[in-house]
Amino acid sequence: MNHKNIVERSLISKKGDLKYLGMKNGELYECIITTENPDKTSNAAPIGVLCKDPEHVILYLYDGTHTLENIKRSNFFVVNLTKNSLIFTKTTLSDISEDNFKYYKEYPYIEEADAFFMVKTEKIKDITKNNSLGSANMSIITGKVKNVVKIKEFNQPLNRGIYAVIESLIHYTRMNLADKNTQISYWGRIKEMNRVVQKVGSKEDKLSMKEIITKIKSEYNNLE
Numbered sequence: 539m540n541h542k543n544i545v546e547r548s549l550i551s552k553k554g555d556l557k558y559l560g561m562k563n564g565e566l567y568e569c570i571i572t573t574e575n576p577d578k579t580s581n582a583a584p585i586g587v588l589c590k591d592p593e594h595v596i597l598y599l600y601d602g603t604h605t606l607e608n609i610k611r612s613n614f615f616v617v618n619l620t621k622n623s624l625i626f627t628k629t630t631l632s633d634i635s636e637d638n639f640k641y642y643k644e645y646p647y648i649e650e651a652d653a654f655f656m657v658k659t660e661k662i663k664d665i666t667k668n669n670s671l672g673s674a675n676m677s678i679i680t681g682k683v684k685n686v687v688k689i690k691e692f693n694q695p696l697n698r699g700i701y702a703v704i705e706s707l708i709h710y711t712r713m714n715l716a717d718k719n720t721q722i723s724y725w726g727r728i729k730e731m732n733r734v735v736q737k738v739g740s741k742e743d744k745l746s747m748k749e750i751i752t753k754i755k756s757e758y759n760n761l762e
């Protein structure tokens with residue numbers, strides 16, 4: 539583990555409090571989870587992280603991911619916050635090399651992250667989930683937040699809610715310019731955005747979607 543002895547002493551850490559990073563109860567953020575592989579190398583994958591309360595997070599992990607296997611074995615993971623789309627892209631499309639990781643104590647984090655925090659697993663529940671793609675085995679991981687480390691100043695972690703609302707608003711403003719088929723297609727997209735917001739968005743995002751949908755229903759007929 540020699541390469542893991544590089545402790546970033548310059549980093550300021552706080553005892554588990556997600557408010558320090560602007561994370562709010564009940565919101566789901568798109569993050570990069572870093573874990574330790576059986577051969578002690580590091581793994582990174584984009585994963586949604588639900589902020590249960592300032593000291594706890596929940597992950598919903600599909601069976602077969604390295605992330606789940608690593609967490610089940612080592613009982614910890616690191617949540618990295620970034621708005622760098624290339625990190626999401628690279629960690630989704632392939633495995634990133636060891637050079638991209640740094641270590642805080644023995645915990646791997648992504649060098650480019652704005653902030654990260656360590657999480658100790660408290661509970662793992664295995665479930666079968668039925669969705670549009672059929673049925674899938676998943677695990678629900680509840681973890682306790684340990685040290686929270688801010689590397690760079692940043693405003694907020696990534697939540698899809700606001701983007702879904704903005705996309706819906708754009709579709710709405712284009713509906714009155716569109717023919718019936720295009721309107722139906724926009725309506726389908728707005729319903730999909732609403733599904734996303736109901737799953738991951740804030741109170742304001744949900745209220746926005748309700749208002750957008752009510753307005754569309756009052757102005758347009760026969761969109762189904």
Ligand SMILES: Cc1cc2nc3c(=O)[nH]c(=O)nc-3n(C[C@H](O)[C@H](O)[C@H](O)COP(=O)(O)O)c2cc1C
Nearest residue numbers: 568581582583584585586598599600603604605630
């Ligand atoms: C933005 C984003 C969010 C994701 N969230 C999840 C998630 O919450 N749970 C999950 O099991 N997979 C999620 N995925 C898919 C995993 O990242 C993907 O399966 C990845 O290949 C797993 O990598 P691993 O095998 O190295 O763990 C997400 C992907 C993206 C792009």
